[in-house]
Amino acid sequence: MTVRLEDEPVLAAADIQGNSLRGFDTKYLDLVGFKIDDAAKSRAWLRALADSISSTQLVHEHRIRRSAQRPKISSRVLVNAAFSKFGLDSLSFDTSEIEDGFLKEPMGSLAGALGDRVADGQPTDYVLGKAVADTPDVLLLIGSDDDAALTAQTASIVSSAAAAGLRKSYADRGNVLPNQIEHFGFRDGISAPGPRGLLAKNPPTPLTLRWIDPAEPVADLLGKPGQPLIWPGQFVFGYPTQSATDPRMPQAPRQAPKWMENGSLLVFRRLRQDVGLFRKFLSDTSTTLSQSLGRTINGDQLGALVVGRWKDGTPAILSPAPDASISSDEMRVNYFAYGGIPEIRVVRDRKVQTIPGHPADVEGLRCPHFAHIRKVNPRDQPTNKGQGEFTQLFQMLRRGIPFGPLYDEKPEAERGLLFLAYQTSFNSQFRELNTDWMNNPDAPELGNDGYDLLVGQNGDGAARSAPLHDSTANVDVQITAPAQFVVPTGGAFLFCPSISFLRAL
Ligand code: HEM
Numbered sequence: 001m002t003v004r005l006e007d008e009p010v011l012a013a014a015d016i017q018g019n020s021l022r023g024f025d026t027k028y029l030d031l032v033g034f035k036i037d038d039a040a041k042s043r044a045w046l047r048a049l050a051d052s053i054s055s056t057q058l059v060h061e062h063r064i065r066r067s068a069q070r071p072k073i074s075s076r077v078l079v080n081a082a083f084s085k086f087g088l089d090s091l092s093f094d095t096s097e098i099e100d101g102f103l104k105e106p107m108g109s110l111a112g113a114l115g116d117r118v119a120d121g122q123p124t125d126y127v128l129g130k131a132v133a134d135t136p137d138v139l140l141l142i143g144s145d146d147d148a149a150l151t152a153q154t155a156s157i158v159s160s161a162a163a164a165g166l167r168k169s170y171a172d173r174g175n176v177l178p179n180q181i182e183h184f185g186f187r188d189g190i191s192a193p194g195p196r197g198l199l200a201k202n203p204p205t206p207l208t209l210r211w212i213d214p215a216e217p218v219a220d221l222l223g224k225p226g227q228p229l230i231w232p233g234q235f236v237f238g239y240p241t242q243s244a245t246d247p248r249m250p251q252a253p254r255q256a257p258k259w260m261e262n263g264s265l266l267v268f269r270r271l272r273q274d275v276g277l278f279r280k281f282l283s284d285t286s287t288t289l290s291q292s293l294g295r296t297i298n299g300d301q302l303g304a305l306v307v308g309r310w311k312d313g314t315p316a317i318l319s320p321a322p323d324a325s326i327s328s329d330e331m332r333v334n335y336f337a338y339g340g341i342p343e344i345r346v347v348r349d350r351k352v353q354t355i356p357g358h359p360a361d362v363e364g365l366r367c368p369h370f371a372h373i374r375k376v377n378p379r380d381q382p383t384n385k386g387q388g389e390f391t392q393l394f395q396m397l398r399r400g401i402p403f404g405p406l407y408d409e410k411p412e413a414e415r416g417l418l419f420l421a422y423q424t425s426f427n428s429q430f431r432e433l434n435t436d437w438m439n440n441p442d443a444p445e446l447g448n449d450g451y452d453l454l455v456g457q458n459g460d461g462a463a464r465s466a467p468l469h470d471s472t473a474n475v476d477v478q479i480t481a482p483a484q485f486v487v488p489t490g491g492a493f494l495f496c497p498s499i500s501f502l503r504a505l
Contacts, residue, residue: 001248001249002219002220002248003196003220003221003229003248004220005198005204005206005210006201006204008196008197008198008204008206009196009197009198009232009239009240010197010198010199010200010201011056011197011198011199011207011232011236011239012238012262012498013055013056013057013060013199013207014055014056014057014058014499015055015262015498015499015500016055016056016236016262016263016264016498016499017053017054017055017056017080017081017263017264017496017497017498017499018054018055018056018057018058018059018060018078018080019054019059019078019080019141019143019399019420019422019496020056020235020236020264020266020397020399020422020496021056021195021197021207021232021235021236021397021422022056022059022060022063022207023059023397023399024054024059024078024080024141024143024399025063026078026143026144026145026176027144027145027147027175027176028143028144028145028146028147028150028173028174028175028176029141029142029143029173029174029175029401029418030140030141030142030143030150030154030171030172030173030174031139031140031141031170031171031172031173031174031268031418032139032140032142032154032157032158032168032170032171033128033136033137033138033139033140033168033169033170033171033492034136034137034138034139034140034161034166034167034168034169035090035136035137035166035167035169036087036090036091036137036138036165036166036167037165037166037167038164038165039090039091039092039165041164041165042090042091042138042164042165042166043091043505044164045160045161045164045165045166046081046091046138046502046505047502047503047504047505049079049081049502050499050500050502050503052079053079053080053081053499053502054078054079054080055499056199056207057199058078059078060199060207062074062076062078066145073145073146074144074145074146075144075145075146075149076144076145076146076149077142077143077144077146077149077150077153078142078143078144079140079141079142079143079153079157080140080141080496081138081139081140081141081496081497081502082138082139082141082266082268082494082495082496082497083137083138083139083494083495083496083497084103084106084135084136084137084138084139084492084493084494084495085098085103085104085495086106086132086135086137087136087137087138088495090137091505093505097257098257099255099256100265100425100426100427100493101426101427102265102267102426102427102430102431102493103265103426103493103494103495105493106129106130106131106132106134106135106492107123107126107129107135107269107490107491107492107493108122108123108126108129108130108131108135108490109131111123111126111488112459113435114434114435114439114457114488115434115435115439115456115457115458115459116457116459116488117459117460117461117487118459123488123490125272125487125488125489125490126488126489126490127270127489127490128169128170128270128489128490128491128492129490129491129492130490134169134170134490135492136169136170136492136494137166138166139170139266139268139492139494140157141420142154142157147175172270172403172418173403174400174401174402174403174418175401175402175403176401176402177402177406179312181311181402182273182402182417183273183275183402183404183406183407183415183416183417184273184275184278184303184307184454184485185303185311186303186307186309186310186311186313187309187311187312187313187327188400189398189400190309190313190333190334191226191227191334191373191377192227192397192398193227193228193229193230193234193392193395193397194208194222194223194224194227194228194229194230195207195208195229195230195231195232195234195235195236195397196208196229196230196231196232197232197239208223208227208229209223209224210222210223211223211224211225211331211346211347211348212224212225212344212345212346212347213344213345213346213347213352214347215345216344216345218344220248221247221248224330224331224334224335224346225331225332225334225335225344225346225355226333226334226335226336226337227334228247228389228392230242230392230395231250231251233250233251233253233254233424234393234395234423234424234429235264235396235397235422235423235424236262236263236264236422236424237253237254237256237260237261237262237263237264237424238253238256238260238261238262239253240252240253241253241254241424242392242393244386244389244390244393245386245387245389245390246389247389247392254424254425256424259497259501260495260497261498262497262498262499262500262501263495263496263497263498263501264422264423264424264495264496265422265423265424265425265426265493265494265495265496266420266421266422266493266494266495266496267396267419267420267421267423267426267430267491267492267493267494268418268419268420268491268492268493268494269419269488269490269491270403270416270418270419270488270489270490270491271416271417271418271419271455271486271487271488271489272414272415272416272486272487272488272489273415273416273417273485273486274483274484274485274486274487275407275411275415275485276407276411277483277485278485279299281481281482281485282299282300282302282303282306283299285302285479285480285481286298286299286301286302289302289477289479292473292475292477293470293472293473293475293477294473295472295473302479304316305367305368305371305468305479306370306371306372306453306454306479307371307372307373307454308367308368308371308372308373308374309373310322310323310327312324312327313327313333314326314327314333315333315334315336315367315373316366316367316371317336317338317358317361317366317367318332318336318358320366331346331348331353331355332355332356335355335357336358336379337379337380338360338361338362338364338367338374338378338379338380338381339360339362339379339380339381339388340357340358340359340360340361341357341358341380342357343355343356343357344357362381363469364445364469365469365471368450368466368468369445369446369449369450369466370449370450370451370452370453370466370467370468370479371452372438372452372453372454372455374445375437375438375444375449375452375456376433376437376438376452377391377395378391378444378445379391381444381445382445383437383443383444383445384436384443384444384445384447385432385436385444391444393428393429394428394429394432394433394437395429395433396421396422396423396429396430396433397421397422397423398419398420398421399420399421399422400417400418400419400420400421401417401418401420402415402416402417402418403415403416403417403418404416416486416489417486419491422496426493437452438452438455438456438457439451439452439456439457439458440456441456441464441465441466448467449466450465450466450467450479451464451465451466451481453466453479453481454485454486455486457484457486457488461483461484461487463480463481463482463483464480464481464484465478465479465480465481466478466479467479
């Protein structure tokens, strides 16, 4: 069986908030948290806010228009809203049907299980989400490419919310860094699953563009090379979900109350990054590694092992050095699998073009098993959860954005990543990646893969190690990170409802 476009569900694109399925992708993003002081007034304000919420349809059209207009900066401001369970409770909404255990708790109650530092059962580094009292009832996501337009719009929303009994309790501004890097200097936002589903039925118009030559046997499985098509119920309630064994076969939607339809679960983690410490690790450890291996390994080479990509995004499995012909080509930059992959044809500008394949690296000689991108997405490899396509069940739609200034501009400032990811099950998506794989040195592939040295945590901030086999010197060494470079400083588990839910509040 192949999946034809007509077999995919029509998405309620005018009802689904736009940052989940499509992604704002704006240069700036304000996150503003509110506590509800006056339920009746807040409910009316939130009902009215529904008219300002940017739907998937609107964000999709905005992004097409924006890419045609570049480099002119668009001053359009996009708005989305999410609720904690406590916010819904404050609005007297009946949340008794919620089954997801994560949604019922402030992040702080789960801090230990998430790998965050705790003392006497309390997270030590949180600036929000320790308890119900400092978890936002409502979190607004307000994005624009124009920072002045964004500042004005956010200020206006905050003041009208205040008049309606919504007290601002938290705010951060995310800002995209030059060349789309995160603060450690690596290009981010490259690899993402492509949600299946149509924006219109006649003619069938897919949300995720299809680039593969229809003559390829996997044309119905990929958006771009390396981008698996995933049934949308993995990200939005009310749609078919992905099968554990057959990547084509849709499964029943996730069980959820009717009011969750066209909504998503959103995990927000405020991740502080210590760039000075990360650079010191790269410099110290590359020196000791060079001694052990008897040849020079520099900090950039060690960084590529830790992330699984060179700073410009070139996958370590594809090249022993950064390669602009790979990193600047969106058809090549994500086309790899650890078991090797054949060449594939794409149709670009009406011409068929061949994207090269590459040999396997099951042993992790070019991209180690502990590399961040391999720990969180082992792609085609069997894992402790099952066979290859199974790994796609755990993927989320990542919409994170850095916050704070570049280290070289203001070393003493706080900086990091506002990690945002959409899904329909915290337990079988975020938790699997974060806790069962990223923080677990014994998973996902081998049983002794080592820590994700970039982001993985062990709860107490103690040293973390990972085994490296160097094929040139034919030696095994341990790479040890003496401290954590990424420290979670709180966040929340949220529900991002449909626009009609807001209207009916
Ligand atoms: C400050 C913390 C983090 C940093 C600096 C970071 C950095 C990166 C970078 C540089 C990439 C490669 C670019 C790309 O493929 O898009 C990446 C990919 C990825 N990250 Fe992270 N990340 C962080 C936190 C997390 C967390 C908390 C999770 C999940 C719980 C996560 C999940 C992923 C996934 C799923 C990918 C794509 C892997 C692939 O498909 O190949 N990251 N990250």
